[in-house]
Amino acid sequence: MLEIKWGETCLLPIRKLLSGSAKEAKFILLANPNNPTGTFVPISDIESLVAQSDRLIVLDEACVDFAPDSALRLIDRYSNLLILRTFSKSYAAAGIRVGFGFGHPEVIGRLRNMQNMFNMNVIGHAVGVSILAHRAAYAENHKHIKYERVRVNFALSQLGFSVTPSHTNFLLVRVPSGRDGTWWQTCLQRKKVLVAVPPDEGLEDCIRVSIGTKPQMDAFLAAVEEILEAETSRRSAV
Ligand SMILES: *Cc1c(COP(=O)(O)O)cnc(C)c1O
Numbered sequence: 001m002l003e004i005k006w007g008e009t010c011l012l013p014i015r016k017l018l019s020g021s022a023k024e025a026k027f028i029l030l031a032n033p034n035n036p037t038g039t040f041v042p043i044s045d046i047e048s049l050v051a052q053s054d055r056l057i058v059l060d061e062a063c064v065d066f067a068p069d070s071a072l073r074l075i076d077r078y079s080n081l082l083i084l085r086t087f088s089k090s091y092a093a094a095g096i097r098v099g100f101g102f103g104h105p106e107v108i109g110r111l112r113n114m115q116n117m118f119n120m121n122v123i124g125h126a127v128g129v130s131i132l133a134h135r136a137a138y139a140e141n142h143k144h145i146k147y148e149r150v151r152v153n154f155a156l157s158q159l160g161f162s163v164t165p166s167h168t169n170f171l172l173v174r175v176p177s178g179r180d181g182t183w184w185q186t187c188l189q190r191k192k193v194l195v196a197v198p199p200d201e202g203l204e205d206c207i208r209v210s211i212g213t214k215p216q217m218d219a220f221l222a223a224v225e226e227i228l229e230a231e232t233s234r235r236s237a238v
Contacts, residue, residue, distance in 0.1 A: 010039035014049050027056040032071070033063040036198040036208045038166035046071050050078045056107065058082045062099075063168035065090035065142050066149075072102060079104040089169055090142060091131050098124040100132075145169050145211045152211065155221050159228060170210045172198070176228075181207045184227070191223040 012030075022028060028049075033040045050057050061083055064070045074081055082103040088094035098120055103111070120128075153163045153171060162174040175184050181197040184207050188195055196208040209220065 010034075010037075010041050012041045012045040012049060014045060014052070017049055018052055022055070025055055027058050028053065029058045029060065031060040031062065033067050033167040035063065035168065036170070036172055036196075036200065036203070036206075038063075038164050038168040038170060038172050040067050040069075040167035043069050043071050043074070047074055047078075050074060050081050053080065056080050056082060058084065060084050062086045062089050065138070066145060066169050067167040075102050075104060079106045082107050087128055087131055091135070091138060092141070093127065093131060096124045096127050098128045100128065144214075148214060148217055149211045152209070152217050152221065156224070159224060170208050172203075172206055172208055174206050177205075179231075180204050187227045188220075188223055191226065193220050193223045195220075 016022065017028060030046070032046060046057075046059065057080055059071055059081065061070060062085065064085065066089075071081070071083055075083065082101060084099060084101045086099035087096060088099070149166050149169070149171060153166065156163050156171070156173055160176040164172045166172070175181060181204060185195055185197050188207075196210075197204075198206055198208055211217065212220075
């Protein structure tokens with residue numbers, strides 16, 4: 001079950017990850033930033049875990065381009081760290097189903113042994129290489145998303161929602177009490193706005209809102225206000 005301390009800095013439970021069942025695990029898979037919470041743990045925490053663990057730490061950095069830091073600088077120093085990235089988020093190319101990774105030569109060497117069985121196709125490979133060559137062109141979009149998520153976070157907070165400080169391209173939003181995430185999802189869908197309800201236990205009163213263009217986010221906020229107004233008048237009519 002996910003434990004979220006709303007509005008607080010998120011720290012990695014390092015001691016838990018070094019003992020108990022984690023000690024027997026073949027590898028430890030962590031997402032930083034995390035999905036669906038949008039939270040980010042300091043790289044010093046990641047380093048502390050990697051340095052103390054004798055397990056392979058697989059670090060999913062799918063959303064890292066929206067975060068303040070990355071663990072890439074640790075790669076040369078630790079042979080038990082594998083970092084995974086994807087073109088699905090910050091490069092807006094989920095359809096090619098291609099990702100990439102960074103690891104110590106020892107880890108990469110072991111992956112190479114089985115690469116032929118699970119390799120990507122040449123078209124996906126070519127598109128990925130081309131995207132990386134033009135990655136500077138995405139910086140403006142990343143800046144827009146970081147700006148917009150702050151604006152939407154503030155607007156939602158004013159309307160009575162709790163929002164985790166996000167380091168990703170989405171916001172995890174706890175809806176005001178009285179209705180759950182699925183109710184909000186249905187109401188928003190009627191207004192042609194699609195949001196996700198995280199399937200995780202403990203997040204039933206949450207929706208996950210992806211950050212889009214400014215007009216899209218304005219439409220989302222307008223829909224939220226309309227729903228809130230309808231709720232208020234319904235309640236006062238009862
Ligand atoms: C979106 C996301 C993924 C999915 O990546 P794909 O390359 O599209 O499979 C994986 N991990 C995290 C943390 C994500 O947010």
